[in-house]
Amino acid sequence: MPELPEVETVARDLQRWVAGAVIDEVEVRWERTIRHPLPVERFAAEVRGARIAKVGRRAKSVLLRLDDGRLLSIALRMTGALLVAPPAAPDDRYARVVFHLADGRQLRFRDVRKFGRIGLWRRVGQAFSRHGPEPLSGSFTAARLRERLRRRSGRLKSLLLDQSFIAGVGNIYADEALWHARLHPLRRAGTLTLAEVARLHRALRRVLRQGITNRGTTFSDYVSADGEPGANAEQLSVYRRTGQPCLRCRRQIQRMVVGQRATHWCAHCQPLAGAAA
DNA sequence: ACGCCTACCTGCTTGC
DNA sequence: TGCAAGCAGGTAGGCG
Numbered sequence: 001m002p003e004l005p006e007v008e009t010v011a012r013d014l015q016r017w018v019a020g021a022v023i024d025e026v027e028v029r030w031e032r033t034i035r036h037p038l039p040v041e042r043f044a045a046e047v048r049g050a051r052i053a054k055v056g057r058r059a060k061s062v063l064l065r066l067d068d069g070r071l072l073s074i075a076l077r078m079t080g081a082l083l084v085a086p087p088a089a090p091d092d093r094y095a096r097v098v099f100h101l102a103d104g105r106q107l108r109f110r111d112v113r114k115f116g117r118i119g120l121w122r123r124v125g126q127a128f129s130r131h132g133p134e135p136l137s138g139s140f141t142a143a144r145l146r147e148r149l150r151r152r153s154g155r156l157k158s159l160l161l162d163q164s165f166i167a168g169v170g171n172i173y174a175d176e177a178l179w180h181a182r183l184h185p186l187r188r189a190g191t192l193t194l195a196e197v198a199r200l201h202r203a204l205r206r207v208l209r210q211g212i213t214n215r216g217t218t219f220s221d222y223v224s225a226d227g228e229p230g231a232n233a234e235q236l237s238v239y240r241r242t243g244q245p246c247l248r249c250r251r252q253i254q255r256m257v258v259g260q261r262a263t264h265w266c267a268h269c270q271p272l273a274g275a276a277a
Numbered sequence: 278a279c280g281c282c283t284a285c286c287t288g289c290t291t292g293c
Numbered sequence: 294t295g296c297a298a299g300c301a302g303g304t305a306g307g308c309g
Binding site for chain 1: 300301302303304
């Protein structure tokens with residue numbers, strides 16, 4: 001599902017396909033996709049005629065920077081996809097918002113489950129003031145992670161999913177990072193040793209980078225802007241590998257529910273008591 | 278601060 | 294075959 005690597009893949013593709021394009025018209029087919037409190041009519045009026053200057057990503061949102069400095073944020077949530085359709089492409093019943101580009105193409109926000117949200121902002125800070133640091137940025141150091149962990153008492157798994165703690169990590173990459181770091185999902189944040197924090201930091205960056213390299217993880221819905229699934233599912237170590245052998249110790253991967261989320265881990269490599277060998 | 282719950286949605290899988 | 298229940302999980306908001 002779209003987490004940081006999937007959204008990054010979409011953003012990089014769109015930078016190539018639609019940077020410089022002009023939005024002629026906006027067609028909103030599911031009104032709740034447009035973030036409250038902006039009325040849909042005003043949203044369409046505000047976006048009409050704008051040129052897309054640059055496409056980027058913050059957290060799990062694709063950002064379309066308009067040439068007057070305003071920002072369109074598109075949160076894909078569970079099933080959202082941004083697809084560029086050529087002029088004669090057949091319609092898509094799941095296209096919730098269609099940006100009609102001046103060159104005849106359409107930038108479609110496809111979203112089966114309607115969880116996705118599109119917002120319009122004056123500045124980046126407005127939209128993401130409550131989000132935590134970007135795990136792949138240069139300023140996200142092990143020391144900074146340690147500082148943030150030290151102040152918390154919650155479980156690692158829940159914390160990794162908390163967007164105000166770290167931006168962009170979701171259920172798949174959280175489980176993967178904990179396996180690589182050999183840390184139990186229920187470990188309390190404040191109890192990590194220096195070496196464990198270093199492992200977690202390294203693991204987070206490793207799994208996210210690998211996800212980007214493989215153009216994202218696809219189980220059912222995720223496709224990048226070219227409509228193609230990602231290749232990272234085959235590279236996963238624990239996520240949805242319940243009962244299969246751990247790639248380190250060959251023991252069976254376990255599954256449990258933490259904070260209402262399916263969680264996969266190796267009971268041997270990721271022990272709860274004491275540091276893993 | 279944290280855990281826990283519900284709501285938001287639809288399609289696919291499972292079980293009877 | 295039909296049909297209902299269960300499941301998937303990102304995020305906001307509410308409660309204790």
